[in-house]
Amino acid sequence: MTIKPWRATCIQMKSRLATKATGRDAAWDVIKSNIDRAVAMIDAACAGQSPPSLVVLPEFGMQGPPHGGTVADWIEKSCYPIPGRITEPLQALAKRRGIYIAANQFEVDPHWPGRFFNCCFLIGPNGDVLLRFRRINTASWPSPHDFMDAYIAHHGIAGTFPVVDTELGRLAMLACGELAVPEVARVLMMRGAEVILHPTNEQHSPAQEAAKISRPAENMVYLVSANVAGGIGFSADGSVLGGRSRIVDFRGQTLAYDESTDESDKVSCEIDIAALRAARRDLGMGNSILRSRFEMYRPFYGEAVFYPANRFLAEPMPEAGAARAVAEVALKNLERAGIVTPSPEPDAPARDVTMGARRLAG
Secondary structure (H helix, E strand, O other): OOOOOEEEEEOEOOOOOHHHOOOHHHHHHHHHHHHHHHHHHHHHHHOOOOOOOEEEOOOOOOOOOOOOOEHHHHHHHHOEOOOOOOHHHHHHHHHHHOOEEEEEEEEOOOOOOOOOEEEEEEEOOOOOEEEEEEOOOOOOOOOHHHHHHHHHHHHHHHHHOOOEEEOOEEEEEOOHHHHHOHHHHHHHHHOOOOEEEEEOOOOOOHHHHHHHHHHHHHHOOEEEEEOOOOEOOOOOOOOOEOOOOEEEOOOOOEEEEOOOOOOEOOOEEEEOHHHHHHHHHOOOOOOOOOOOOHHHHHHHHHOOOOOOOOOOOOOOOOEHHHHHHHHHHHHHHHHHOOOOOOOOOOOOOOOOOOHHHOOOOO
16 A cells, blocks of 8 residues: 655654652643643644644653652652553544654553653554653663563563554654664664654754764664754753754655754654655665675674673662663673773783674673
């Protein structure tokens, strides 16, 4: 079945920080104000001359991120299940407008007590939550990788890297700086993704902007990247600004872009899935995924054990500082692999960094 071009719109909205509130009730007042703002901006976009079929909200758009404290503190103050109190108004809006809404929140799941997740989720036009992607590459928050064996045993690979087949094509999600980890987008492409929805909350950086071009081009996917307006979540005083939402096609060409850091729904354009599918079937040099030689890289990935998995399998991570010991192990593994130069040692022998020498500690 041929999919007709459809419109995607980035909702570049401001987000208040629940972490500044005192207690769960006050934090909910902040969260509700963010939800209300999101609903109003989506309604305005849908009332325009070219209403979208799908909108993307920023990362941290509903709660903002935690600023210090323990995992238990953040769960108690600001975290909710999916579906739940945060998603319900967006689910009702998606059903009322007949659109897809992609968003992000800090989630708790009764199956994984004592943990929260930075979770991207997609709501369909019938109001159902169609997918949840819990961020894997985190700097100091709980990750499915921290208890990988148990997580994959419960959710499977399909639930860990979800891709949903819809009337708009095959959709996937990832958050913010995880776009700069090539393997995440690559795995989503390998699972069939045609459009990657990217809630983000970031200051401008050349590296992240380059990733917004590279990931779509190398995986032949569309990217719809919605950033926060005004101050980013990690800027307590709001002085570090976000903005610059962007939509990129499967050739790495920018289709829509807003240079400003203001609230906006200007980043909006048509997504042509039929053109992407034709390009993926082409036998010419322009089909980059057709000519990828993945077998050549398997030995390296098979031996790549740097940041160790399952370090919080038995007990959840209590606070961000607990990840330091894991990072120290990762650094030692990088040294053993010859990727990081170790601290100088007097009269140290030359290091063999051939494939046979790359046996890494866990």
